[in-house]
Amino acid sequence: MKITDARVIVCSPGRNFVTLKIFTDQGIYGLGDATLNGMEKSVATYLTEYCIPALIGKDPGNIEDIWQYFYRGVYWRRGAVSMTAVSAIDMALWDIKAKLLDTPLYNLLGGRSRDRILVYAHANGANLGEAVENTAREVEKGFKAVRVQCGIPGVGNAYGVVTDKKPYEPAKRGLPPEEIWDTSLYLNYIPKVFGKIREVFGNDLHLLHDVHHRCTPIEAARLAKELEPFHLFWLEDPVACELQESLRLIRQHSTTPVAVGEVFNSVFDYTTLITEQLIDYIRMPLSHGGGITHLQKVAAFASFYHIATGFHGATDLSPVTLAAAIHFNTAINNFGIQEYMPHSEVVGDVFKTNYKFENGFLTIDDSPGIGVDIDEKAAARYPYITARLPVNRKSDGTLFNW
Ligand code: EZ4
Ligand code: CO
DSSP states (O other), rough: OEEEEEEEEEEEESEEEEEEEEEESSSOEEEEEEOOOOOOHHHHHHHIIIHHHTTSSOOTTOOHHHHHHTTTTTSOOHHHHHHHHHHHHHHHHHHHHHTTTTTTTHTTTTSSSSSSEEEEEEEEESHHHHHHHHHHHHTTTTTTEEEEEOTTOOOOOTTOOSSSSSSOOEEEESOOOEEEEHHHHHHHHHHHHHHHHHOOOOOOSSEOOOOOOOTTHHHHHHHHHHGGGOOOOOEEEEBBBBBGGGGHHHHHOOOOOOEEEEOOOGGTHHHHHHHTTTSSSEOTTTTTTTTHHHHHHHHHHHTTTTTOOOOOOOOOOHHHHHHHHHHHHHHHHHHHOOOOOOOOOOHHHOOOOOEEEETEEEEEEOSBSSEEEOHHHHHSSOOOOEEEEOOOEESSSOOOOO
């Protein structure tokens, strides 16, 4: 079997997506998600100019060798752009192999370890009242786990909160908007938010919260400690952890579980975090973390340290990644939870999906491969629109982590 061609489809049904489609001489093609929010065209160019010419003629069945070719074989290893490209190639090759064998992807990853995938929803409120209302709405839809983000009095822009009552979408059209942030006001307020949410919803609803890299290690330790009575499912990205050792401080002070790594792209971002058991969930998604081939290794490594998966699943990851993640989560033993932020309806014009939400869980059907298809004619009706993530500043103007 040979790869005969591949192309990159860039489209914007409501938001930008980059999709790699690999064709073979058996008439089977595979899809991979190559979307890197706000940097879409860099991955598209890397794939088109550098990867695709080297892919043509290779046997798509040799997934491990092709992975190594685009990782080891490229002198400049790692980095978000190149790892997103490797991930998309890898995902498409697994899609091809499963389609060739006429079996759903999870079957090639070890078969079924569970029947359904626990997911968490998003509830964002401009203020506490709205956060309570929106949490109630997600609970009514059947969600058993909800990530709660809330506006902070006196803070211009809390992460993940919108003021126009529309669903939160990462990235805005045009140049990066600038936001204003104040950690001390946030730290004073957020325990009240979770106190109230627990009071209203009781103990059994799983609650999650994303700090989005905005605390120093000692601030994060204080936050994790003060949130401890509310028994979060997890506290996400409490610090910007280029320095993995900094997570030790949180562990020394609290039993709040920690989830890290939506911006990571290889196992080497995780080694200290995993071997010292400084985290509880790995967030690195299939589309940025080296695809199925690399995440299988990272998830297995994490499993020996009692760490589970909790893959990133915001709307800037395409339905191809979500479906692939459901297969992956179905197969592995150390699955924890999956983020599920449903795509807007217009995304369905382009991507035909095979998963279904019911009563707090996602399931996937048994169509061969990943099971998602792209309608290229529809994709052409939604051309790329520049959109960027915000830049964040402290109230005195200092540039900060977004
Ligand atoms: O900010 O996906 O947990 N989810 C998140 C996301 C990220 C966006 C960045 O593109 O932190 O909303
Ligand atoms: Co996050």
